[in-house]
Amino acid sequence: MKKLALRLRQEAVILVLAVLIAVLAWIEGANVAVVLAILAVVAVAALLRSPLVGPVKVSAAPEPPAADPHSVLQPMVAPLAALDMPLLVVDQDAAVVYQNPASERAMDSFPPGAHLSAKLRSPGILDMVRETIATRVPNQIEHSERLPSERVYIVRISPIDLPSANATGQSFFLLSFRDISELRHIDRMRSDFVANASHELRTPLASLRGFIETIQGPARNDPKAQERFLAIMFDQATRMSRLVDDLLSLSRLELKSHIAPDQKVDLVPLLGHVRDSLLPLAGDLDVTITLDMPQSKVEVTGDRDELVQVFENLMENACKYGQEGKRVDVSLRNVPGQAVEVTVSDSGGGIPAEHVPRLTERFYRVSVENSRSKKGTGLGLAIVKHILTRHRARLIVKSEVGRGTDFTVRF
Ligand SMILES: Nc1ncnc2c1ncn2[C@@H]1O[C@H](COP(=O)(O)OP(=O)(O)OP(=O)(O)O)[C@@H](O)[C@H]1O
Numbered sequence: 001m002k003k004l005a006l007r008l009r010q011e012a013v014i015l016v017l018a019v020l021i022a023v024l025a026w027i028e029g030a031n032v033a034v035v036l037a038i039l040a041v042v043a044v045a046a047l048l049r050s051p052l053v054g055p056v057k058v059s060a061a062p063e064p065p066a067a068d069p070h071s072v073l074q075p076m077v078a079p080l081a082a083l084d085m086p087l088l089v090v091d092q093d094a095a096v097v098y099q100n101p102a103s104e105r106a107m108d109s110f111p112p113g114a115h116l117s118a119k120l121r122s123p124g125i126l127d128m129v130r131e132t133i134a135t136r137v138p139n140q141i142e143h144s145e146r147l148p149s150e151r152v153y154i155v156r157i158s159p160i161d162l163p164s165a166n167a168t169g170q171s172f173f174l175l176s177f178r179d180i181s182e183l184r185h186i187d188r189m190r191s192d193f194v195a196n197a198s199h200e201l202r203t204p205l206a207s208l209r210g211f212i213e214t215i216q217g218p219a220r221n222d223p224k225a226q227e228r229f230l231a232i233m234f235d236q237a238t239r240m241s242r243l244v245d246d247l248l249s250l251s252r253l254e255l256k257s258h259i260a261p262d263q264k265v266d267l268v269p270l271l272g273h274v275r276d277s278l279l280p281l282a283g284d285l286d287v288t289i290t291l292d293m294p295q296s297k298v299e300v301t302g303d304r305d306e307l308v309q310v311f312e313n314l315m316e317n318a319c320k321y322g323q324e325g326k327r328v329d330v331s332l333r334n335v336p337g338q339a340v341e342v343t344v345s346d347s348g349g350g351i352p353a354e355h356v357p358r359l360t361e362r363f364y365r366v367s368v369e370n371s372r373s374k375k376g377t378g379l380g381l382a383i384v385k386h387i388l389t390r391h392r393a394r395l396i397v398k399s400e401v402g403r404g405t406d407f408t409v410r411f
């Protein structure tokens, strides 16, 4: 019905003309039946022919075709790909339109045109992205991940001002991931270090103050007690100065860690000297130190005093912590064509495997009580590691609980 009405409206001119002609013909005395027949033929022919003018489609002004995001972003791709910071470009719908290789490594590849949430589940990041897309104001948040490894990122989003994109009404946003895990780690180490150092100093200081108060007060007239307390105070003061010496030694080593030593040092007399200096301690602990060395010189490039410090600490540790094995064996190997190696072995209780990788951290001790009771500060192996790093040498630790420990220095 609608169609017929439409056709009638479209052919109105022809139909009205035909009716007019028919009326005139009838007035002029033409046969009514013939006039009506001709009128019917004209009307049917007019309605059946295809219209000259089709319905005019009314449409809004044509939109400029949306440019392919890849071609708009093309000039940016090479510089973004060259950066080793993970970067993503998203469009106004938060769909990922570009991902640089660093971000593919950090978070896998996004399927083409996928929404950001396909790989990034953090509600904090998604909220921030939504807000920046709406307001075009740059923003950043801190985001931490536990898996596959603990990492902390500063995630930043900011609009990209691209004239070619603005012209087509598109907008793009750059999402960058700055990895600050290393910085955080250093920060934590620094604050742990300060906390540990002050803690180590606080204990002997508190005990010194306590004894001074006792000597000034209750023990004022008790020379015997005073003598006993003064001996303990002397021990505590010695412990503090040892700690300060170790800390200074560490910071000096850090300062020159990049300068390799250049003296020639013969390890044969050096190891003999270190053993001799430790004989009183070994005697007290009832430990024998044996030396197995070639007759000839074994020279390495190094700093004599620093190497003395290394072997003193290794032999002292072996005596103190491997005491129950009763012996410490020091061997020097110099096989032609191979690295010079010094091994300090004890047959003591050994070190559980989970502690071995952390032994060279500052203040790290397997048992704090055991180490303190042996006047240890937990800095010895940290100093050893620093010295060996400067000497481009390695420290290899092999330990078996119940069998003993081997510390090997490989030059
Ligand atoms: N030969 C060893 N056998 C068993 N445990 C060891 C041995 N050598 C080191 N350790 C463990 O490693 C820890 C760290 O040693 P390190 O030499 O750094 O510190 P320390 O001996 O306690 O103190 P410092 O050397 O400053 O006097 C020790 O506290 C001890 O628990």
Ligand SMILES: [Mg+2]
Pocket (backbone or CB within 6 Å): 313, 316, 317, 376, 380, 381
């Ligand atoms: Mg030590």
